[in-house]
Amino acid sequence: MNKAKIAWITDTTASLSKEFIEQHHIHVIPLHVVINDEFYKETVEITEEEFYERMKNEEGKFQSSQPSISDFVGLYNQLKGEYDFGVAIHASSLLTGTYQSSVMAAEMEDFKLYALDSQTGSYPLSFLIKRGIELAEQGLEISEIISQLNGLLDQTRLYLVPSNLDQLHKSGRVSGSQKILASLFNIKPILSIEEGAAKIKDKVRTEKKVFAWLVNKLKEDLETKSVKKVAIVHANDIKKATELEKVIKETLPGIETEILMLITVAGVHTGVGTIGMSWVCE
Known part of the structure; x- marks a missing residue:
């Protein structure tokens, strides 16, 4: 029996390297970031670094926008003649309509x-x-691959800590009075992406406490689960990301770490200087 020819599809909210995308022929549909009503294809027409630099130095509106359905229609029209079927894994359907458009x-x-x-x-x-992709290369049936991936959905962790509430205020996520109070008392909200939505998990006072909170969450998971790798995400603040990585390595020397730039469609809401930690329990 011939091995099925699978097309892998995702969007630019996946933090994949160009090398990995090319090596595995992944079809990536870009979301858009919108700066003062000008649309840019995320990672194609504007890099994360360029986006955060502009956010830091320019006044105005920074927003995000999902791909148009025609982007997917064109892709699927092409793929149906080349592949047996596709597997599309997209960003949370509660945060963007990309998944719905793809389907x-x-x-x-x-x-x-x-x-x-x-x-x-x-x-x-x-x-x-x-x-x-790994499971497909091992020769697993598509039903088993989907089943295993579904089993991981509630094992993913993504925590984000904005450096201030400016952007959350601009995007209507927090009120003006909350922003002023947070600024006065140096309060940092810790956001968690859970069940597809962003939730405030906690509020802490200092960066040191932020780092301790994040590492403690990881330690809690490690008591009962296996975590092979931790990603430190940052919105153009490599210094802060390196400091957090150092704390992780000192506390948990056996764990692999990787530093990644925060995807711009998240940075639109959390702002420049956001720091975060992410892992998947296995």
């Missing part, structure tokens, strides 16, 4: 698609794609 376009084009709502983004989304 709808596949139906319109009569392209057989196994679509997965990752309920997350950034490092955990890239983890799911890599694991899916």
Whole structure:
């Protein structure tokens, strides 16, 4: 029996390297960032560094926008002649309509698609794609691959800590009075992406306490689960990311770490200087 030819599809909220994308022929549909009503394809027409530099130095509106359904229609029209079916893993459907557009376009084009709502983004989304490809290379049936990936959805962790509440205030996530109080008392909210949505998990006072909180969350998971790798995500603050990595390595010397730039569609809401930690329990 011939091995099925699988097309792997995702979007730019997955933190995948260009090398990995090219090596595994992954089809990546870009989301858009919108700066003062000008649209840019994320990672294609504007890099994360450029986006955060502009956010830091320019006044105005910074927003995000999902891909158009026609982007997916065009892709699936092309793929149905080349592949047996596709596996699409997208950012949380509660945070963007990308997943819904992908599914709808596949139906319109009569392209057989196994679509997965990752309920997350950034490092955990890239983890799911890599694991899916790994399982396919091991020769597992598609039903088993999807089953195993579904089993990981509630094992993903993504915590983000904005350096201030400016951007959350601009995007309507916090009120003006909350922003002033947070600034006065140096309060840092810790956001968690859970069940597909962003929730405030805690509020702490100093950066040192932020680092301790994040590392403690990881230690809690390590008591009962296996975590092989931890990603430190940052919105153009490599110094802070390196400091957090140092704390992780000192506390948990056996764990592998990776520093990643925070995806811009998340940075639109959390702002420049955001720091975070992410891992997947196995």
